[in-house]
Amino acid sequence: MAVETAERPAAETIEANGTVEDEGRFQRYRIRTGMFAWMAHRLSGVALVVYLVVHIWGLKSLTDPEAFNALIAKYHAPIYKVGEFLLLAAVVYHAMNGLRIVLIDFLGWSPKQKKLFWTLGAVALVLIAVGGYPSIYALVQYFGA
Amino acid sequence: MARSKSNAVNWFLHRITGTFLVFMLITHFWVQHYDHQVASVTMEVVAEKGEMPTYPEEAQEGVKARFGADAAVTPYQVVMQRLADPVYAVLWKGFNILFLVVALHHGFYGLNNVLTDYIRDPMGRVVARVLSWSVAAVLLVIGLYSVITAGW
CATH class of the missing domain: 1.20.1300 (3 helical TM bundles of succinate and fumarate reductases)
Incomplete structure (x- = not known):
């Protein structure tokens, strides 16, 4: 199915307005569930690649006990606990939406894609809450006490 | 092609x-985060410079059982329970x-x-x-x- 944009809207919109707006260099997409899912998938994906680079680079210290201890101690600082939570949120969203893409591509579930988005979205929220609880708990303990 | x-x-x-x-x-x-014996990043905030996280009993016992009673329970040793x-x-x-x-x-x-x-x-x-x-x-x-x- 063609993507609807401001320049190329669905046929019924052209009939209703009679004109097509020219928006310049960038197309303005109509943001619906699928488009939102795609944009969030792309943003979280790029963020995760950046994290992957930093993560593998940091793990060079596995060959040096002193450096490794210093690195892991640093990972317990408050700002890293916040980062840990955000990382989990990005991973869980990317994994759940990725699962949706796989089901659509391999099992032909595209007619169910919207329902699938909300179902997996709910699963993602539960996973983020349960999995991220330790990071938040640690922060509350630290700043609350 | x-x-x-x-x-x-x-x-x-x-x-x-x-x-x-x-x-x-x-x-x-x-x-890495949830297992009491081998997780190296614990449910604890450590902000003091040079301070190490304290590990749960399971991890302390595991490290001492493998590397000797006077082995230091550091993040490195906790990970080495698996990698060594x-x-x-x-x-x-x-x-x-x-x-x-x-x-x-x-x-x-x-x-x-x-x-x-x-x-x-x-x-x-x-x-x-x-x-x-x-x-x-x-x-x-x-x-x-x-x-x-x-x-x-």
């Missing part, structure tokens, strides 16, 4: 690696190597997709592809070296 075929293979692999990563990440997160084990280290290192390869392919193929969506110039696309796969190759070497030599 060759390019379009390799793109189709990579497209297919992207979905396979993605599915694999879901399960591997569950294992990874569990082992005479038997399980091979399995964990195997898991980590597979994880590394799968994650790098998934991440950098995805990055390539994003870049080719915004770069229209054919030469620019080649440059972007060569650059991103080079970074992936460097990370693969660094990762393999770190995982294989750790504890050995």
Whole structure:
């Protein structure tokens, strides 16, 4: 199915307005569930690649006990606990939406894609809450006490 | 011809690696953050300079059982319970190597997709592809070296 944009809207919109707006260099997409899912998938994906680079680079210290201890101690600082939570949120969203893409591509579930988005979205929220609880708990303990 | 075929293979692999990563990440997160004996990052905030996190009893017992009663329970030793084990280290290192390869392919193929969506110039696309796969190759070497030599 063609993507609807401001320049190329669905046929019924052209009939209703009679004109097509020219928006310049960038197309303005109509943001619906699928488009939102795609944009969030792309943003979280790029963020995760950046994290992957930093993560593998940091793990060079596995060959040096002193450096490794210093690195892991640093990972317990408050700002890293916040980062840990955000990382989990990005991973869980990317994994759940990725699962949706796989089901659509391999099992032909595209007619169910919207329902699938909300179902997996709910699963993602539960996973983020349960999995991220330790990071938040640690922060509350630290700043609350 | 060759390019379009390799793109189709990579497209297919992207979905396979993605599915694999879901399960591997569950294992990874569990082992690194939630398991009381071997998790190196604990449910604790440590902000003092030079201070180490304190580990649960399971981890302290595990480290002392393996490395002697006077062994220091540091993050490194907690991780070495797995990576310096005479038997399980091979399995964990195997898991980590597979994880590394799968994650790098998934991440950098995805990055390539994003870049080719915004770069229209054919030469620019080649440059972007060569650059991103080079970074992936460097990370693969660094990762393999770190995982294989750790504890050995």
